[in-house]
Amino acid sequence: MVCLRIQSLSTTTISLCHHAPVSSALNFLIPRLQDLHDHRSVSSAHSRILRYGKSSDTIIGNHLLNAYIRCHQTEDAEKLFDEMQNSWNVVTWTSLMVCFVDAGREGRCLSLFARMRSDVIFLPNSFSLSTVINACALLADEATGRGIHGLVEILGFRLDVVVSTSLIHLYAKLNRVEDAGLVFDEMTVRNVVTWGSIISAYTQNGKANLALHLFGEFLRLKSSHPNHFMFSSAVNASASLGRLGIGKCLHATVIRHGHDGNDVIAGAIVDMYGKCGCIEQSTYVFQRIARPSVIPYTSMIVSAAKYGQAQFAVRIFNEMIVNGVKPNEVTFLGVLHACSHAGLVDKGLQYLRTMENDHGVSPCSKHYICAIDMLGRAGRLEEAYNLSKDFHAADNDALLLWTTLFSNSRMHGRLDLATEARSNIMKLSIRNPNDVAGAYVILSNAYATAGNCDGAMGIRHEMRRRRVRKDPGCSWVEIKNAAYVFYPGNLSPAGERETEVLELMKWVGSKMRDMGYESGGLSGLSNFVDEEETREMMIGMHSERIALAFGLVLAPNKGVIIRVMKNLRICLDCHEAFKLISVILDRTFVVRDLNRFHHFSHGICTCRDYW
DNA sequence: CTAGGGTTAG
Numbered sequence: 371m372v373c374l375r376i377q378s379l380s381t382t383t384i385s386l387c388h389h390a391p392v393s394s395a396l397n398f399l400i401p402r403l404q405d406l407h408d409h410r411s412v413s414s415a416h417s418r419i420l421r422y423g424k425s426s427d428t429i430i431g432n433h434l435l436n437a438y439i440r441c442h443q444t445e446d447a448e449k450l451f452d453e454m455q456n457s458w459n460v461v462t463w464t465s466l467m468v469c470f471v472d473a474g475r476e477g478r479c480l481s482l483f484a485r486m487r488s489d490v491i492f493l494p495n496s497f498s499l500s501t502v503i504n505a506c507a508l509l510a511d512e513a514t515g516r517g518i519h520g521l522v523e524i525l526g527f528r529l530d531v532v533v534s535t536s537l538i539h540l541y542a543k544l545n546r547v548e549d550a551g552l553v554f555d556e557m558t559v560r561n562v563v564t565w566g567s568i569i570s571a572y573t574q575n576g577k578a579n580l581a582l583h584l585f586g587e588f589l590r591l592k593s594s595h596p597n598h599f600m601f602s603s604a605v606n607a608s609a610s611l612g613r614l615g616i617g618k619c620l621h622a623t624v625i626r627h628g629h630d631g632n633d634v635i636a637g638a639i640v641d642m643y644g645k646c647g648c649i650e651q652s653t654y655v656f657q658r659i660a661r662p663s664v665i666p667y668t669s670m671i672v673s674a675a676k677y678g679q680a681q682f683a684v685r686i687f688n689e690m691i692v693n694g695v696k697p698n699e700v701t702f703l704g705v706l707h708a709c710s711h712a713g714l715v716d717k718g719l720q721y722l723r724t725m726e727n728d729h730g731v732s733p734c735s736k737h738y739i740c741a742i743d744m745l746g747r748a749g750r751l752e753e754a755y756n757l758s759k760d761f762h763a764a765d766n767d768a769l770l771l772w773t774t775l776f777s778n779s780r781m782h783g784r785l786d787l788a789t790e791a792r793s794n795i796m797k798l799s800i801r802n803p804n805d806v807a808g809a810y811v812i813l814s815n816a817y818a819t820a821g822n823c824d825g826a827m828g829i830r831h832e833m834r835r836r837r838v839r840k841d842p843g844c845s846w847v848e849i850k851n852a853a854y855v856f857y858p859g860n861l862s863p864a865g866e867r868e869t870e871v872l873e874l875m876k877w878v879g880s881k882m883r884d885m886g887y888e889s890g891g892l893s894g895l896s897n898f899v900d901e902e903e904t905r906e907m908m909i910g911m912h913s914e915r916i917a918l919a920f921g922l923v924l925a926p927n928k929g930v931i932i933r934v935m936k937n938l939r940i941c942l943d944c945h946e947a948f949k950l951i952s953v954i955l956d957r958t959f960v961v962r963d964l965n966r967f968h969h970f971s972h973g974i975c976t977c978r979d980y981w
Numbered sequence: 982c983t984a985g986g987g988t989t990a991g
Contacts, residue, residue, distance in 0.1 A: 400982090403982090404982085428982085429982055430982090431982090432982040432983075433982055435982085435983095436982065436983075439983095459982090460983080461982050461983050462982090462983085463983090464982095464983040464984075465982075465983050466983095467983085467984095468983065468984075495983080495984090496983095496984070497983045497984045498983080498984080499984080500983095500984040500985055501983075501984055501985095503984090503985085504984075504985070530984095531985080532984055532985045533984080533985080534985090535985045535986075536984075536985050537985095538985090538986090539985065539986070542986095561985095562986085563985055563986055564985085564986085565986085566985095566986035566987075567985075567986045568986090569986080569987095570986055570987065571986090573987095597986085597987095598986095598987070599986040599987045600986075600987080601987080602986085602987035602988055603986075603987060603988090605987095605988085606987080606988065609988095632987095633988085634987055634988050635987080635988075636988090637987095637988045637989075638987075638988045638989095639988095640988090640989095641988070641989065663988090664989080665988050665989045666988080666989080667989085668988095668989040668990085669988075669989050670989095671989090672989065672990070698989085699990085700989050700990050700991095701989080701990095703989095703990050703991085704989080704990075707990090736990075736991070770991095
């Protein structure tokens, strides 16, 4: 590497500028610099520039700097940057900031920006601002990010589309989706990237409904066509809502716009069909991806797992290994879930034990908890407890671990182990007041099903005292491209069809009783949320049942598969009821709960009652 | 000469 001596060269360069042959050689060199993509040719261009004595020229130096950055030569870039001290401008600084972000050293990007503000007092331009905002987003550094936002306002860059779009992205990554929305609302000029950013911001922060609403608004503007980024986010939104109608419509639009060859979109569509309960469609799209990356493979494995198709999941996993695609930690969670849902306990344990040596993915607490749940549900509780000693679970993970062990011990009548787990949960919930809602609900359910009303009331009182809130249980059903959300014991979303729905429920209820079904006889309280809700649940008004009944009223045609989505797990009682209803009415329906799919037909469910 | 969106789990 040639060493630069800028100071000694700078006085002689002026005379060289008027030297015709040298000048034309440089005119030839500058556009070339932009095309250089390998280290060797950049170095040789660098030495030629030195020979011409042009190294103190800011623009040429910046070209050279960016040529090094393009080749990921961070060290050379840093060295050149230092040597350019006398010819720095804001572009030089911004270029090195970008270099650090590309190299995954976002912290150094931030310190460089701070130095630029304090040492050399260059005013940042829109490029420096969007770069540093991007660094904050990657680091999820809220304090610095908000400071930069202030600077954007002070320096008058609020109207810059790229800067404001970066801010939307920043707030999305900070899970401050309201702030992202505020930035979006205040923008006067928006482009496709802006719309794509706000749509993914809402999708990634649990506001998929809003995301889809904005996608529709963008389409109505007809200012430009949605691109593959937007489609990926929109498909993702329909997936998380389980809105098959919208998802299908998006799939068709993706094909019409010629984006079906994009692997990221295809991966999102595989996931969407999987989450909407259409494993066949999911497989169809997956098999048409030429060279699937780890993400579509993982989506396919997870879809199969949720559908209880463990053999299929394992086949896809083997296929991906044969094709040289490296699985990641999510892939293994999918494989373990597949084994767990199908009761393939030993196969699952084998994956847990070999994943590190054979595939270089070390198991984390999520994998252990999944395996422990697998053992526990199969009744192998001693092994489950032993496995729990093999890793160190902290905070939230520890709570999840003991909650899993508690419900499994209780399910298999092991009160001794349940008591131990329970006391651990109580200890942990005192130390970690956040995220204890799930544990409280499980404890309360345990008391309620055991008929211990005082115990259940005590837990509920404790929840109120500590202001622990739990998302209300609800179910929704999509009929003719409209979604209807139902809460327990409330038929009003059915509107004018309310009476018909109630009549159907009563009629089906009497038929079920003729077949020997007793409402609440199994576990009518398992989805307990609050007192009011519990009362309604006791008379068999779980939200999934209302949603199903409403779906049956609105879509009486036997060929229509009713798809019910639920934000909690389906309870045993409803599971039994749905099997009977599929016989009584000779219908097929699919329930997506928190964990997996249940496909009811002819009195049986695809989960074979093991979930 | 320098800048901004997307997909898998929980």
